[in-house]
Amino acid sequence: MVKSRPRIVAFLCNWCSYAGADLAGTTRIKHRAEVRVVRVPCSGRIDPTFILKAYERGADAVIIGGCHPGDCHYVSGNLHARRRFYVLRELLGFLGIEQERFQVTWCSAAEGEKWARTVDEVCDTIERLGPLESFKSMTDYLRIPEKEISLSDE
């Protein structure tokens, strides 16, 4: 059986972690390629529905990247985000989703190396935990059995 690769969605702040991830690329730091990046204007922009949607659509983990406290381009967006994500993380744990599947990192534009390390660590964690089955099983009914969608003549 082929081992499935983790699928990770990252929401990165335009002013810090997104540039940090970019720096990791321009300085040719190798890191795992299983991460899909979504650029957002601020970590305070990230609504809990974004994270829910990522899980529903098959993400095994979500990484949030924001500015270090005090560095927010909008003064306090990351501090608002910190409260929100504390609560969200508690909710996920209470619902029965591993809290490791929700990672928050403060990563500045100069910390390409930290970003690469974070991605590698999260990938390793998700490989250990396996895919997030909780949400996948709920959408199974949407999947039409292969037999029925076959358009060939036989």
Place this chain on the structure above:
Amino acid sequence: MTSNLEEPLRAKAAELLSSGKVDLLIGYGRAFLGESVRPVFLRQDADTAKLIWNDRCAHNLATYLMKEPCLGLVKGGGRVAVVAKGCDIRAIATLIQENQIERDRVHIIGMACSGVRYDEDSRDMAIKCRGCEVQLPALYDDLIGSEADTGEVEGEPREDIERILALDRSARWEFWTRELSRCIKCYACRQACPMCYCGECITEKSRPQWIDKAASLKGNIAFHYIRAMHLAGRCVACGECARACPMNIPVDLLSRFLSRRVEEAYAYKAGMDPEADPFFLVNRQDDPGEFIR
């Protein structure tokens, strides 16, 4: 069971309505069947005979402040009086905190409460009343009753949150999928909630559609997930959502758990101080951040 607070309540209501201090009074009245209680909306002092007060007055009448006709009245400069228990007053305080209603637009008739019952046949107090801290309200314009009228609420304190926390991860998920798969998306929990006052709820938005509208497990989990997040640090644990639920889902469990976590980590309890800033509106440099790598 009639309470001896009924007559003082009626007298106070008549005084408020006849003097023109308030335009509308929301209270409890007798419903059609048995001992059932329903909300009544009074405009004339002659109607105050309809008011009742007993241990079946479970409704949180603060919900109606954010609905018509009260909403139009309080926004248009009128005044509304509400008969409210300590738990309901926490909801009113939260509405004041969130600038939904001005303090002087609402006249709070605080009731000394000795617990309410949900079930007609049951002699047991509602489980939410066990361990109540606000039997004697802290915020009111008029207080009906005194310390002497707050009987002790009997029964074991509820430990449903502890029971979930004692489960391992997969058992928790199993519990929630079992409970939430029953949800029929009637939105009774949202309608009964004093904190769910958005004119347009995110569950009704379809461009883009964030919350799956189907009453399938996926849509149900999405709905209760976002409801819990929107009530975190705001839920006053009045339990009206669970009481309204026709499928007997413990819908208040998620928001109650989050409010408890907020209280533990941030020392913030919703609705205790109408002057305080709402939880998600402010932040501190030293907020917990150990979970951030």
